[in-house]
Structure formats: C-alpha cells, structure tokens
Amino acid sequence: MALEFRTLDRTLDRASFDCGIPELNEFLKREARQQQSHGFNVTFVLVNTDNPTKILGYYSVMSSNMEASLPPKVAKKLPKHPIPAARIGRLARDLSTKGQGIGEKLMVNALERIKRISTEIGIYCVIMDAKNDAAKSFYLKYGFIPFVDAPMSLFLPLSFFLYVVSRHQTPLLRELEAIF
Numbered sequence: 001m002a003l004e005f006r007t008l009d010r011t012l013d014r015a016s017f018d019c020g021i022p023e024l025n026e027f028l029k030r031e032a033r034q035q036q037s038h039g040f041n042v043t044f045v046l047v048n049t050d051n052p053t054k055i056l057g058y059y060s061v062m063s064s065n066m067e068a069s070l071p072p073k074v075a076k077k078l079p080k081h082p083i084p085a086a087r088i089g090r091l092a093r094d095l096s097t098k099g100q101g102i103g104e105k106l107m108v109n110a111l112e113r114i115k116r117i118s119t120e121i122g123i124y125c126v127i128m129d130a131k132n133d134a135a136k137s138f139y140l141k142y143g144f145i146p147f148v149d150a151p152m153s154l155f156l157p158l159s160f161f162l163y164v165v166s167r168h169q170t171p172l173l174r175e176l177e178a179i180f
C-alpha cells in the first residue's frame, strides 16, 4: 500500500466520497472538475495505490489576497497594498479514514505545494475558511491565526511553514507569542 496525491480527474470515484459535510461532498461531486477546467482552483486527492479510484481525502487551492484585517502587530510590518496569498478553499477526508492522520497529510501536502509555488510567485500567507468550530480548532492546531474581523477565516504566514510540517510546535508557539 502506498498513499499518493493526484490531481482530480474523471477516473476517480467522486460519488462515494463522504466526509460528513454535504456541502464539501457536493463540491467534489459536482463543482470541482468544472471549476478546475475554468482555472478557478485545482483539486488534489489522496488515494491508496491498491485502490486508486477511491478518494481518501481532498483539498483545493487557489490564489487569493488578504481581505480581512490582520492583527495590528502583524499589519504594521506589512505594506498597505493588497497582500498576496494562497487559499486552501476546502479540505476534507472520507469518514472511513477518520482519525488516521489523513487530515494532517492533506494539510501538510497543501502547505508543501504552496511553499514550492512561492519560490516562483509572491505568496505571503495561506488562508483557510473554517466551516465550523471543529474545523477551526484543527487549523489552530497547525498555527493558523484568526483574522481580527472574520474569526472563522484564518491565515498562516508562510514563514511558519517549517514548524508546521515538522510539527515543532514549541518554536512556532514562541514565534506567535512574540507577534501577539
């Protein structure tokens, strides 16, 4: 068995995917491919090579910019013009894989991908929108910071990336303490 990330395509079994949140299931089944074909976002899925059409989890990414307000201590160090960002629009694992580390694999792969792209296009941070409090607490675990005026939207400066992927939470928390 090997886990592998693939770009969403027609060969994958989207119909049986169920993460427990109808809106996120529907996006994968009905909208993701169409949006991808228009260049609005790209969806990546995680599969097991033994059963390569079964989707274990997915996330979608797009370019974005900061619209909500940053904490004042962060904002004062940054220019006034729009700040470039990448947005992880959706991220979900199939209920059959609950608690097996798939959510973390999706998160780390998305951040690694964005970090790679940031060597070619300017990206200050990653933005995620939490659908509910459980999702928000998952993002907080990885160091995401809520926007001041939109607390269900969170951002992670890419400079914190290494701490997240290596799960060295202590230095991350020390850096965050220095900022807030």
Ligand SMILES: CC(C)(COP(=O)(O)OP(=O)(O)OC[C@H]1O[C@@H](n2cnc3c(N)ncnc32)[C@H](O)[C@@H]1OP(=O)(O)O)[C@@H](O)C(=O)NCCC(=O)NCCS
Residues within 6 Å of the ligand: 019, 020, 021, 024, 089, 090, 091, 092, 093, 094, 097, 098, 099, 100, 101, 102, 103, 104, 105, 129, 130, 131, 132, 133, 134, 135, 136, 137, 138, 141
């Ligand atoms: C949020 C979600 C992706 C987590 O995926 P998962 O595969 O169950 O989580 P993992 O097994 O990878 O957990 C990784 C770590 O996060 C922790 N964690 C998982 N869910 C958490 C939550 N809701 N709050 C806080 N921590 C959480 C785990 O305990 C684990 O930490 P540990 O290794 O220190 O024990 C998953 O619950 C999901 O897909 N939910 C439905 C869709 C959704 O809400 N998506 C987000 C909105 S777009």
